[in-house]
Amino acid sequence: MRREKPVKLYVTFYTYAEAMAMDAACKRANIGGKLASIPRKLSAGCGVAWECDLELRADIEKLLKQENIEFEEMAELSA
Incomplete structure (x- = not known):
């Protein structure tokens, strides 16, 4: 039996610097997630x-x- 994968939110960035800024901002705000x-x-x-x-x-x-x-972009996809 195949398990359904959970849907996750993905935020994509134009540059790596923006991705790193997001990581730092989420850590400061205690918002869970990861790059x-x-x-x-x-x-x-x-x-x-x-x-x-x-x-x-x-x-x-x-x-x-x-x-x-x-x-x-911000997208909802199965992980």
């Missing part, structure tokens, strides 16, 4: 995405705006 390789279904300039639980989407959107972090 991960871009899933094959997505593409991004730097090849790195922020991966976190889908329930954190509102917090992530708020943080991106507060920290003025430019991102390329």
